[in-house]
Amino acid sequence: MRKTSLISLLVALLPALAGAQAGGRGGGRGAAAPPPGPPVLLVPDRVWNAVDAAPHEGWVVLVRGDRIEAVDAKANVQVPPEATTINLPGTTLIPGLIEGHSHLLLHPYNETSWNDQVLHESLALRVARAVNHAKATLLAGFTSVRDLGTEGAGYADVGLKEAINQGIIPGPRMWVVTKAIVVTGQYAPKGFATEYMDEIPQGAEEADGPDKISHVVRDQIKHGADWIKVYADYRWGPNGEAMPGFTQDELNLIVSIAKSSGRQVAAHSSTAEGMRRSTLAGVATIEHGDGGTPEVFKLMAERGVCYVPTVSVGGRNKAAVLKMAMDAGVTICNGADSGPVAHGDNAREVEGLVANGLTPLQALRAATVNDAKMLGWGDKIGSVQKGFYADLVAVRGDPTKDISAIRQVQLVMKNGVVYGAR
Numbered sequence: 001m002r003k004t005s006l007i008s009l010l011v012a013l014l015p016a017l018a019g020a021q022a023g024g025r026g027g028g029r030g031a032a033a034p035p036p037g038p039p040v041l042l043v044p045d046r047v048w049n050a051v052d053a054a055p056h057e058g059w060v061v062l063v064r065g066d067r068i069e070a071v072d073a074k075a076n077v078q079v080p081p082e083a084t085t086i087n088l089p090g091t092t093l094i095p096g097l098i099e100g101h102s103h104l105l106l107h108p109y110n111e112t113s114w115n116d117q118v119l120h121e122s123l124a125l126r127v128a129r130a131v132n133h134a135k136a137t138l139l140a141g142f143t144s145v146r147d148l149g150t151e152g153a154g155y156a157d158v159g160l161k162e163a164i165n166q167g168i169i170p171g172p173r174m175w176v177v178t179k180a181i182v183v184t185g186q187y188a189p190k191g192f193a194t195e196y197m198d199e200i201p202q203g204a205e206e207a208d209g210p211d212k213i214s215h216v217v218r219d220q221i222k223h224g225a226d227w228i229k230v231y232a233d234y235r236w237g238p239n240g241e242a243m244p245g246f247t248q249d250e251l252n253l254i255v256s257i258a259k260s261s262g263r264q265v266a267a268h269s270s271t272a273e274g275m276r277r278s279t280l281a282g283v284a285t286i287e288h289g290d291g292g293t294p295e296v297f298k299l300m301a302e303r304g305v306c307y308v309p310t311v312s313v314g315g316r317n318k319a320a321v322l323k324m325a326m327d328a329g330v331t332i333c334n335g336a337d338s339g340p341v342a343h344g345d346n347a348r349e350v351e352g353l354v355a356n357g358l359t360p361l362q363a364l365r366a367a368t369v370n371d372a373k374m375l376g377w378g379d380k381i382g383s384v385q386k387g388f389y390a391d392l393v394a395v396r397g398d399p400t401k402d403i404s405a406i407r408q409v410q411l412v413m414k415n416g417v418v419y420g421a422r
């Protein structure tokens with residue numbers, strides 16, 4: 001067995017950056033060969049596999065190609081003589097974390113307002129930023145993202161995903177939605193004279209009525225959407241308050257077209273009525289949900305709709321709403337709304353879930369197994385199991401005891417390739 005320092009190993013694996021990805025819708029359609037090179041034995045202090053509650057002291061993980069070949073106590077793992085060993089003292093090895101709600105084409109609103117990003121930043125500028133955002137996300141230990149809308153940047157998420165999958169740039173596995181869908185008048189830059197309102201760029205693609213909605217959903221799928229993102233409500237009431245947009249029939253149609261293509265729907269919703277309509281329509285997830293009530297969360301639990309609370313943005317009542325959802329038995333997923341908040345700081349949401357009432361274990365499960373299952377990839381990523389993709393993160397300390405440990409990233413592996421090592 002060959003012993004190697006982290007740095008020399010990283011250098012040795014760099015050529016594997018080119019052309020290493022996995023297949024399947026989202027996450028990397030257009031599969032390439034697994035990375036070349038010897039099997040890798042990862043030796044942390046402990047492994048939290050996301051299946052069992054407690055981490056396993058003294059366990060190791062053997063990676064061959066892009067897959068986990070073995071995860072067990074060291075004495076039980078047959079290590080091939082040609083394997084490279086990476087010692088990770090002081091760390092816990094956990095599944096690659098999942099960011100369930102990102103906008104890689106946005107940067108924080110405290111840098112530039114949403115209006116100004118949509119109206120004044122060119123597509124090339126936004127894509128250049130997004131390349132950095134993708135890298136920052138991956139190096140923060142988030143090996144997968146569900147990116148919920150380019151916000152005026154067209155289909156740039158599709159190209160970004162392809163660049164990552166082809167090994168041109170480092171980044172997480174991506175599930176993308178392209179432009180997202182909204183009713184007329186609900187999600188555009190504000191402050192324009194009425195005579196110019198029809199000329200300005202939009203935050204999402206407008207669609208009303210069965211014909212236009214059918215076309216837009218199918219057209220977004222044609223351009224590469226892995227999921228459909230719908231705005232069930234937004235701040236367009238007479239006094240700027242959030243009110244539902246799509247009718248029940250319109251939401252039903254969106255979900256039925258998406259589902260018949262094998263795709264799921266994510267609904268932005270912050271009103272109880274928007275959440276209720278979305279749930280009845282059969283969406284997979286509800287984003288934000290600040291106006292949720294015990295009744296609507298009960299309905300979500302009955303229908304198996306996941307809740308992505310995005311505690312990193314919005315409402316002051318997050319702890320109370322999160323408790324309502326937990327009490328109702330709703331599955332909580334992790335998603336920070338990264339973009340409006342900084343990329344690479346994705347850990348803030350997992351920490352925020354704990355600050356708002358979840359245990360560290362519940363928050364870690366939200367960012368691993370729950371998100372993986374939500375993506376339909378619960379048998380491929382999100383836990384450390386034999387045969388799963390080798391998406392792994394070593395963090396200093398034990399995040400099941402102190403959640404802030406997930407910020408102490410020592411090594412990131414995606415698809416069996418080491419992308420960051422400290």
Ligand SMILES: [Zn+2]
Nearest residue numbers: 101103148337
């Ligand atoms: Zn968002």
